[in-house]
Amino acid sequence: MRILITGSTGLLAKGFEETSDGSHQLVGVHLRSYQVKDTRARHLTLDVRDAAAVDELFGRESFDAVIHAAGLAAVDHVEKHPEEGRRSNIEGTRNIARACRRCGAYMVYVSTNAVFDGAFAPYAEDASTNPIHEYGRIKLECERLTKDLAGPHAIVRPILMYGWNHSVNRPNPVTWLYEKLLRGEPVPLVGDVFENPLHSHQCGRALWKLLEKRPAGIFHLAGADRVSRWELGLKAARAFDLDASLLSRVDSSYFPSIAPRPKDTTFTTRRMEAELGMRPLTLEEGLREMKAEMGIGV
Numbered sequence: 001m002r003i004l005i006t007g008s009t010g011l012l013a014k015g016f017e018e019t020s021d022g023s024h025q026l027v028g029v030h031l032r033s034y035q036v037k038d039t040r041a042r043h044l045t046l047d048v049r050d051a052a053a054v055d056e057l058f059g060r061e062s063f064d065a066v067i068h069a070a071g072l073a074a075v076d077h078v079e080k081h082p083e084e085g086r087r088s089n090i091e092g093t094r095n096i097a098r099a100c101r102r103c104g105a106y107m108v109y110v111s112t113n114a115v116f117d118g119a120f121a122p123y124a125e126d127a128s129t130n131p132i133h134e135y136g137r138i139k140l141e142c143e144r145l146t147k148d149l150a151g152p153h154a155i156v157r158p159i160l161m162y163g164w165n166h167s168v169n170r171p172n173p174v175t176w177l178y179e180k181l182l183r184g185e186p187v188p189l190v191g192d193v194f195e196n197p198l199h200s201h202q203c204g205r206a207l208w209k210l211l212e213k214r215p216a217g218i219f220h221l222a223g224a225d226r227v228s229r230w231e232l233g234l235k236a237a238r239a240f241d242l243d244a245s246l247l248s249r250v251d252s253s254y255f256p257s258i259a260p261r262p263k264d265t266t267f268t269t270r271r272m273e274a275e276l277g278m279r280p281l282t283l284e285e286g287l288r289e290m291k292a293e294m295g296i297g298v
């Protein structure tokens with residue numbers, strides 16, 4: 001297969017690349033102009049908001065499948081700058097979905113757990129959506145655009161992801177914590193918001209299964225353990241032999257955020273298990289995989 005992944009410097013794309021069996025051609029596009037190191041994909045710079053540039057790429061190259069993960073995802077920034085968030089996500093999704101339909105490529109749109117309000121967990125794929133911040137509303141609109149404009153497609157909703165990110169990419173809860181604890185800094189962690197975190201490699205493997213089977217509809221992708229950031233921090237500190245006494249538990253009100261956060265968006269993973277044949281990893285298993293990648297034993 002020839003596969004295009006947008007948002008190729010993100011954690012999701014890195015997990016996808018790293019779980020490739022090497023038998024497919026992978027093209028990745030991202031926004032800013034820097035060299036991506038240690039990669040199995042051919043990386044190009046492309047602004048998905050630019051319809052002409054998207055059409056030019058699809059005219060020049062052919063793709064059997066497209067994973068659309070690009071877009072502005074910083075929740076508080078999008079709340080403050082909704083127009084910027086809309087342009088990045090909505091225009092990008094419109095351009096990619098139309099191009100996929102024209103060339104007959106199977107499209108996977110990457111959505112989020114933020115389409116839920118957090119009051120009715122655990123959430124199955126057919127649960128009612130009710131986003132409580134601008135980013136969640138925009139991503140839900142992108143899901144609708146994908147359904148309306150793309151040809152054959154699926155929508156995945158990954159939940160909070162962790163794993164080793166590209167150096168040019170933002171850290172995630174585990175790599176952020178790891179750096180802080182290495183420096184010996186005290187770290188307050190929220191104990192009243194819950195998710196079932198997903199290791200980026202498991203996300204990658206699920207995406208490969210989707211491309212192989214090409215099912216339709218929505219898939220929730222998540223790990224096995226429902227935890228708060230505080231519980232995640234304790235487990236990560238233990239896994240990496242770092243000083244857990246630097247961690248303290250706080251409520252979400254401790255961090256004045258601009259956008260309200262849903263309290264519990266834990267997923268059920270019936271389709272991931274039954275149709276993709278995947279058992280959600282426990283946190284211990286995911287953290288062990290990260291440690292193995294560092295070559296420091298498991």
Ligand SMILES: NC(=O)c1ccc[n+]([C@@H]2O[C@H](COP(=O)([O-])OP(=O)(O)OC[C@H]3O[C@@H](n4cnc5c(N)ncnc54)[C@H](OP(=O)(O)O)[C@@H]3O)[C@@H](O)[C@H]2O)c1
Pocket residue numbers: 006007008009010011012013029030031032033046047048049068069070071072073074088092110111112113157158159160161162168169170
């Ligand atoms: N990370 C999570 O925990 C999580 C959880 C749930 C859902 N998701 C979803 O998963 C997807 C990927 O997330 P991520 O964490 O891997 O990525 P990320 O760190 O948010 O990075 C965003 C990616 O999109 C690219 N991008 C942004 N605007 C673009 C544009 N206009 N044109 C082309 N590329 C653009 C960025 O390129 P540059 O690096 O060049 O700026 C980067 O590669 C997102 O759709 C997000 O909503 C993520």
